[in-house]
Amino acid sequence: MSTLASAGFWEFVGVVAGIYTILALGLQLQFGFAGLLNFGQVAFMAIGAYTMAILVVKEGWSTWLAAPLGVAAAAVGGLVLGLPTLRLRSDYFAIVTIAFSEIVRYVAMNEDALTGGSQGTIALGPVGQAAQYNGQWAQFQHRMQAWLGLPSADATMLVIVWLAALALLASAWAVLRTPWGRVLRSIREDEDAAASLGKNAFAYKLQALALGAALAGVAGLFYAWQFSYFSPDDFAPLLTFFAWMIVLLGGLGRVFAVPVGAVVFGFIFAGTRFLGFAPFSWFASDQRAYLRLIIIGLVILALVVLRPQGLLGKREEMVLE
């Protein structure tokens, strides 16, 4: 029970919810506004995180130069995925995107010389030396903590991540109100109608995919900085499904529904740790980890069956089809 009351634990949950917000915002852009069934979102997160870490450790770059390059690499990943596949039927596209994310994970797992392989980022440097990529970030976080007068590193991260998330949400909201955003939505509603008005639907979808991928790249950076170590296993398809659940929970086609979904998801995910009453108390703690994912799966099912527009979604604007 002590953990439940501790501020530190909930700060941590808040940080993770902030990172998921950024990841899921990318998905909202791709699916909620452009209608793209991207099931490989986690791959772009991996590309962002790995690009940053590799440039810092192997090339000795400054974090502040490597980070934007990580985001750019994720966006390029979106272009590379989209160029050949966006013309596919939506069901094929969904399968190919999952396959893409698994290819990225496989490469990260097996190209030891580039990524450290299954040992993760700790093996990025020379053999026998534990590599570290977040020295500069830790310094920055430390200075921020002193400047803001916050009690812990997690509390500082909480502020930084949510400031970034809110800035990105606001930008996304603004961008989607421009003519560009309206065309994007019109393509989601009726691609042929948009095309008949001379809009290049393919280009718009490609831009939405790359932009959403860049957002996943940003989420990857924060993930890397928060945990100061990661391995290919951190980017399993499960994370993409979490992001989908957040978008669904919040509501489709609404930018500010994403943080709501992420926070609710964070509470479900972390809160189920404390199910100390029957029937949950019948299970050992390692078994409760399975139970937690069963609950997540059941929530996805319940949403799809009972409330396809999400908690805050507008039924008139967009329902899952």
Next chain:
Amino acid sequence: MFSQLVVNGLVTGSVYAIAAVGVSLVYGILRLVNFAYGDMMAFGALVAYGCNGPLHQSMVVAALAGMAATALLALALDVALWKPLRARRAGFMSLFLASIGLALVLRQALLLAAGPQPEAYRVDPYRVFVIGSVRLSEAQTIAVATAAAAIVVVALFLARTTAGRVLRAMADDRTLAAVAGIDVARATRLAWAISGLLAGLAGVLAGLVEYSFTPDFGFQLLLPVFAAVVLGGIGSAYGALAGGLALGLAEELSTWSGFAGGVDPVYKPVVAFVLLALALLLRPQGLFGRARVA
């Protein structure tokens, strides 16, 4: 070396082929890309393990029990989940997401029930059959013989029986089939039952071929199976058979040293995806699928 790889490829390929037909049949009728199929395979494999290991049944009895249990699971899920979604006229997106949720629930429930440790069927891993330059373990031999028989049975069922024709007609054009007097509800149940039987069989065979397996091994099988389905033209049962065999062969043969030095075996799964991507670029309707008019 080459002939060994061909045989290995046929062994993996026949497991993919059986599973791919199961996925394809349901897609053909319900337009459902069933993400939970890998975990249904794992369910069948585990039920069979329960019969074969703790209950000391023969492999044949165990496999039949696994198949029957998976078919029942598929039918139960149809009543509990897919039927209500159909009644709401849920589209591709809802169905796909629901199957992802279901996959999570199934996989974690299997882990909860069976534990994370690997299980193995009671077959002798050291008994090897040698035919010319080809070596096959006992498990591989059982798997390839069963799979070959199953593939013939499935192909004959689809081609020769009324039920098989009904399923293919529904996959072709659901509305037209209904107009022609086909009982859609019955055909749907039939598709689920057969899809479940095939999932159970493919799961048991995959468990045999891999020698030991964990309750979450279904997901690793799922993506190559999807690749096989797409390769064969989604919804086409014959295409799925051919796609599965082609994919298994391609995965194994890509490691052949005579082929540009061979691909590192760790990248076998990636070969499947690269092939899938190439096939989609060249023939978006699948190798054996027909081009659709928008």
